[in-house]
Amino acid sequence: MYRRGLTELAVGLRAGDFSSVELTRACLDRVGRHDAALNCFITVTEAQALEAAHAADARLRAGDAGPLTGIPFAHKDIFCTKGVKTSCGSRMLDNFPAPYDATVTRRLQDAGAVMIGKTNMDEFAMGSSNETSYYGPVKNPWDLARVPGGSSGGSAAAVAARLVPAATGTDTGGSIRQPAALCGITGLKPTYGRVSRYGMIAFASSLDQGGTFTRSAGDAALLLAAMAGFDERDSTSVDRPVDDYPARLDAPLTGLRIGLPQEYFGAGLDTGVGAAIEAALAEYAKLGATLVDISLPNTRLAVPAYYVVAPAECSSNLSRFDGVRFGYRVEDPRDLTDLYTRSRGEGFGAEVKRRILIGTYALSAGYYDAYYLKAQQVRRLIRDDFLRAFEQVDVIMGPTTPSPAFRLGEKADDPVSMYLSDIYTIAANLAGLPALSIPAGFVDGLPVGLHVVGGYFTEAQLLNTGHRYQQVTDWHALIPAGYE
Amino acid sequence: MALDTRDVEKIAHLARLGIDPQDVPEYSRNLSDILAFVEQLNAVDTSGVEPLAHPLEATQRLRADIISEPNERETFQAVAPHTEAGLYLVPKVIE
Numbered sequence: 001m002y003r004r005g006l007t008e009l010a011v012g013l014r015a016g017d018f019s020s021v022e023l024t025r026a027c028l029d030r031v032g033r034h035d036a037a038l039n040c041f042i043t044v045t046e047a048q049a050l051e052a053a054h055a056a057d058a059r060l061r062a063g064d065a066g067p068l069t070g071i072p073f074a075h076k077d078i079f080c081t082k083g084v085k086t087s088c089g090s091r092m093l094d095n096f097p098a099p100y101d102a103t104v105t106r107r108l109q110d111a112g113a114v115m116i117g118k119t120n121m122d123e124f125a126m127g128s129s130n131e132t133s134y135y136g137p138v139k140n141p142w143d144l145a146r147v148p149g150g151s152s153g154g155s156a157a158a159v160a161a162r163l164v165p166a167a168t169g170t171d172t173g174g175s176i177r178q179p180a181a182l183c184g185i186t187g188l189k190p191t192y193g194r195v196s197r198y199g200m201i202a203f204a205s206s207l208d209q210g211g212t213f214t215r216s217a218g219d220a221a222l223l224l225a226a227m228a229g230f231d232e233r234d235s236t237s238v239d240r241p242v243d244d245y246p247a248r249l250d251a252p253l254t255g256l257r258i259g260l261p262q263e264y265f266g267a268g269l270d271t272g273v274g275a276a277i278e279a280a281l282a283e284y285a286k287l288g289a290t291l292v293d294i295s296l297p298n299t300r301l302a303v304p305a306y307y308v309v310a311p312a313e314c315s316s317n318l319s320r321f322d323g324v325r326f327g328y329r330v331e332d333p334r335d336l337t338d339l340y341t342r343s344r345g346e347g348f349g350a351e352v353k354r355r356i357l358i359g360t361y362a363l364s365a366g367y368y369d370a371y372y373l374k375a376q377q378v379r380r381l382i383r384d385d386f387l388r389a390f391e392q393v394d395v396i397m398g399p400t401t402p403s404p405a406f407r408l409g410e411k412a413d414d415p416v417s418m419y420l421s422d423i424y425t426i427a428a429n430l431a432g433l434p435a436l437s438i439p440a441g442f443v444d445g446l447p448v449g450l451h452v453v454g455g456y457f458t459e460a461q462l463l464n465t466g467h468r469y470q471q472v473t474d475w476h477a478l479i480p481a482g483y484e
Numbered sequence: 485m486a487l488d489t490r491d492v493e494k495i496a497h498l499a500r501l502g503i504d505p506q507d508v509p510e511y512s513r514n515l516s517d518i519l520a521f522v523e524q525l526n527a528v529d530t531s532g533v534e535p536l537a538h539p540l541e542a543t544q545r546l547r548a549d550i551i552s553e554p555n556e557r558e559t560f561q562a563v564a565p566h567t568e569a570g571l572y573l574v575p576k577v578i579e
Contacts, residue, residue: 099559192539206538235545236538304522315499322500324572329565335575337500345502353501357492357511358518360499374525376535381528383536415514416521432539456540 001026003479006071006165006219013060013070020060020070024053024114027072030163031116034483039138040158042077043085044117052114059112067222067246069112074158074167077118078125079105079210080199088201089121089133089151092327092347102199103231104168104210111226119154119167123349124318125175125203127151128421131412132351139408140183141480142446146405149179149421152213156183159213161483166223167213172204173306174400174425176211177437181400181449184439186466186476188212188220191457192432193238195224196231204313205236207306207429216476217438217466221245224459240457248460249467254288256465257393263299264398264424276441276448277399280469284397287468292393296385301378302427303419308362308375309430314352315359321347354415383431390455395465398424400437400449428453436462439475447475485523486516 001023004012012018028046035041049072056070080086080098082105087093101109108115122132130138130153138153140146141161148157152169156179159167169176171189180187188211195210202208212223225246230239260281265274281291323329323343330346333339348356362371389396401421411418428435433453440450450469454462470476487495489508492515496503503511557570566573 096563099556099563193542232547236542238540238542239545298528301525301528304524307518307522308525319499323565324574325560326563326565333575336577339575340500341497341502344500345504348501350507353503354511354514354518356499356501357495357515360501361487361491361495361515361519364495364498370526371522373535374530375522376537377530377533378525378528380533380536381530383539416517419521430539 002030002162004165005215006222007216009071009165010067010222014065020053020056020114021050023070024049024072024116027116027164034161034163037139037144038141038157038161039136040119040154040161040163041074041117042087042089042120042135042154045084045115048084049114049116056112056114066111066226068108068226070114071166072114072116072164073108074117074119074155074164075105075115076152076155076168076170077121078170078201079168080201081105081115081118084118086118086201087134088125089123089135090348090352091134092321094134094328096327100199103196103233104227105199107226113226116164119152119158121154122151123352124201125151125170125172126314126351126355128174128178128418129406129411130154131408132349134349137408140405141483142184143405146407146446147182149182149405151175153179155213156180156185156187159183159185159215160480162479165215166219168210169213170200170208170210171429172207172310173429174422176213177400177425177435177449177451178422180213180437182405182447184447184475184478186214186217186220186439187437188224188459188462189428189435190224190228190459191434193236194228194434194457194459196234196237198231198233202317204310205317206313207310216470217436217463218246218249218470221249221463243460245460245463248464251464252288253284253465253468256289256395257292258284258289259292259294259389259393259396261294261296261299261389261396261398263296268402268423269399270403270443272443273399273401273403273448276443277450280440280450281397283469283472287472294389294393294396296389296427298378298381298385299427302382302430303423305375305378305382305430306426307358307419308371309379311355311359312362312372313359315356315363318352318356351415379430382427386431386433394461396453398451400424400451404443404446404448424451432456434459434462436466438466438469441475485519487512487519
């Protein structure tokens with residue numbers, strides 16, 4: 001049962017081939033068997049999951065079921081879940097049962113999806129390897145000595161190892177697409193504002209966006225359909241109808257214009273990854289697409305601009321953790337300043353502290369114009385590159401990451417080298433564009449991701465583009481050894 | 485722009501962020517590396533470029549000024565470290 005994807009499971013549930021309780025137990029068994037080695041989960045919510053599965057079975061019997069009713073999923077531990085620990089991968093929130101549900105949590109509950117637990121992640125979503133988690137690193141199911149990527153590493157590894165058919169994630173600079181690529185699964189970051197940020201613990205508010213991890217683009221269409229939509233509780237949510245993602249999946253790709261930015265195929269790209277991407281592009285040409293050489297001239301500025309904007313917004317957002325209202329608080333503070341300083345000093349890990357310090361510096365008196373304002377200007381240049389490109393092409397393709405999964409510890413002491421693993425994904429966040437990563441081959445037994453960026457609100461087209469490729473390739477269907 | 489250990493201590497104080505004194509030199513190195521990396525932005529001519537604050541250039545949505553949420557003080561204070569009579573407790577501020 002665990003080998004089947006979300007779409008197929010939804011059909012089986014409706015046909016009565018198995019119940020949601022049986023399916024949920026199967027997932028919980030997989031977690032029990034494999035998670036000690038993988039460390040995907042911070043919290044497993046077995047009792048609640050079985051209760052939700054019973055309720056889903058009742059809905060299925062009553063004919064009141066949607067496509068997600070009875071489907072087990074894993075929820076990134078950044079989404080608030082009422083009464084369930086919501087740690088964000090941090091000691092700061094190790095004692096925090098969220099007092100309310102995120103909008104995404106509620107929407108998935110209403111759809112009848114069954115949450116089986118909360119997944120491990122880089123602390124406050126700051127990291128590209130899952131090594132900054134207070135709960136220890138997640139391992140990549142393709143090679144336990146390697147990272148799964150981050151920050152949504154637990155969600156990605158759980159789907160790749162077939163512990164669950166689907167998981168949620170968030171993406172601020174690549175935190176869905178990079179781990180999806182390194183774990184060999186399908187990851188979608190929607191347009192900024194498409195999925196509500198209400199109850200999704202904030203890192204960099206102008207970049208953060210919730211999205212999906214699934215085995216296929218078709219599965220992502222079903223999950224996104226349940227998550228997306230306007231929410232008046234998120235002031236940056238976009239009030240615009242949600243497209244019918246599943247309906248568009250099978251449209252032919254004849255005439256699709258694919259832009260290939262020269263900047264994404266140059267120095268720094270692993271040759272094996274480059275070869276896999278070339279092969280994927282040849283497949284798209286066979287499907288009737290046209291390949292067009294384009295340029296995004298400001299590409300090299302994306303990572304530096306991001307490492308001003310994201311830390312600045314992080315330092316502001318994380319000022320709420322003060323040891324007073326929720327979260328970690330030191331014993332016996334001497335005075336109020338000592339309460340703040342030591343609670344934050346002991347509650348946050350090293351990478352979070354680095355970013356708070358960089359952000360505080362960039363926003364401090366006398367430096368605001370030189371850093372934050374400058375980065376926001378460069379951000380417009382990067383976005384304008386994309387707007388010009390989308391006058392000529394429908395989607396933009398390239399590698400999701402410059403190399404396959406790296407070894408645990410390999411980049412942990414060198415922040416700048418770690419930041420550069422997001423070099424191809426960050427620009428889409430700065431511009432607010434939707435982007436997809438799909439499995440497109442292997443290098444030395446490690447998965448390679450193909451990155452597909454679209455114009456604003458073209459999620460249906462991205463999923464269609466991914467789905468057609470997955471109809472003629474089977475990279476997405478391969479299971480890591482030991483998890484078959 | 486390199487940050488020395490005194491700069492790091494000053495920024496940490498601004499952020500009310502406790503840093504172990506023995507870790508300050510490493511933060512000073514890491515942060516200087518990050519700032520050197522970010523420095524590339526200075527080579528770009530951005531004169532006349534409007535800063536982009538929201539990717540879709542949306543402006544703040546407003547709503548009618550009416551009460552829409554119930555009072556959930558008890559729920560929210562249940563997760564607070566120390567409360568008394570509906571108030572959050574902190575160390576004495578005024579002697």
